[in-house]
Amino acid sequence: MKMFKIPEATVSRLSVYSRFLSKLDKKGIITISSGEIAEGVGVGAAQVRKDLAYFGEFGTRGVGYNVKDLHQHILKILGLTTSWPVVVIGAGNLGTALCLYDGFRERGFNIVAMFDVDPLKIDKEIEGITVYSMEKLGDIIKEKEVKMGVIAVPAEYAQQIADLLVKNNICAILNFAPAVIKVPEEVQLRNVDLSVNLEILTFNIVNNVKNLY
Amino acid sequence: MKMFKIPEATVSRLSVYSRFLSKLDKKGIITISSGEIAEGVGVGAAQVRKDLAYFGEFGTRGVGYNVKDLHQHILKILGLTTSWPVVVIGAGNLGTALCLYDGFRERGFNIVAMFDVDPLKIDKEIEGITVYSMEKLGDIIKEKEVKMGVIAVPAEYAQQIADLLVKNNICAILNFAPAVIKVPEEVQLRNVDLSVNLEILTFNIVNNVKNLY
């Protein structure tokens, strides 16, 4: 029972550290220092140590961290030691792209089904993933013990899809629709708003914001 | 010459306010209070006012904000009163999905070209957008006065694509590859890491993190 509140930024950095460590491990590197991790992922060394310190002591003073060992610890922290079945709602371009995105598979996410309302898409397969009608959502979530849903539908339907996912006891939603959606507080929600990201860039360009790395 | 440092979170909220105001405007709503904006986008009312206060006084005390007026101001702040030509590197699923993503067009981003190394894709059109070979990148960036590039290639090529964009004087890069890339400090860079977002969710699920809305 973790009692401390972990900054979300810390969690997202852990995810990045993890990917970096995975790369190092494949290269056969055995130990690494916080400074080298920091250098590799573009943050400060103190930040790296601080992030890890929330969860325990994984390094050896004077030596550094064992790559494999630290990697395993972080995967455990992130809950990535088991595979996560995921459903994607919306079999349009974005939904399809997400299904084919290797990054998900590599990190242990397993897209078990897609859903759409378009009769032309229903019951077809996209790279081995079947597109189901929305009616099947509840059954499949239950059958495959799905905890996470990805919303990739137009903004105007995002809320109703979210409601449907919630009704079917999903634990977490990753929303790609450019819409503000509301869910009960026990449901985890994250928004990936593609336009917002471009707009931060335009803001920075027109306001001549300096990057501070 | 803006002298104040604006939190990035503020900028991203402005983008969300902007979308919300656009919706209100379409509905014909004339005025709105900070409280209603806050309610609509899921933040605090003081936060809304503070965010706006960085840029000026846009409201009327006792009354609220004029929807059209405030919306225009925010678009101006974000640099969205002109259209932005954008290039997308990588004509795979993700690149294609991004090109077809309506959210970009709606917000004034205009994808003028895609690039890929696959001879099967080169010189083909994807929904009216031509896929060019990488050699053409420099010419098109210059010709169309492109300031922003989107990277949608596999992680292992992300850095070299970034270097290429930088060499061709791009101002800002939106990187979708799950890789840490380095650019000179005068180039704006944002990473949208899809896996990281899912991993924050798994972390929250396994650690039973409470949402605090």
Next chain:
DNA sequence: CCTAAATTGTTCAATTTTTCACTATTATTT
């Protein structure tokens, strides 16, 4: 075996961001 070099874990200070509480202003009602 002792000293020096490397590097973690941790404390404390600095900074940044958010929230709260209050003041000022406008419109409305009596």
Next chain:
DNA sequence: AAATAATAGTGAAAAATTGAACAATTTAGG
């Protein structure tokens, strides 16, 4: 015309986050 209600703008407090400094620990070398 005065009183009341609504609501923006703002300064200060609080909270969160980051960064710097340093003590503790390990390894390696003389």
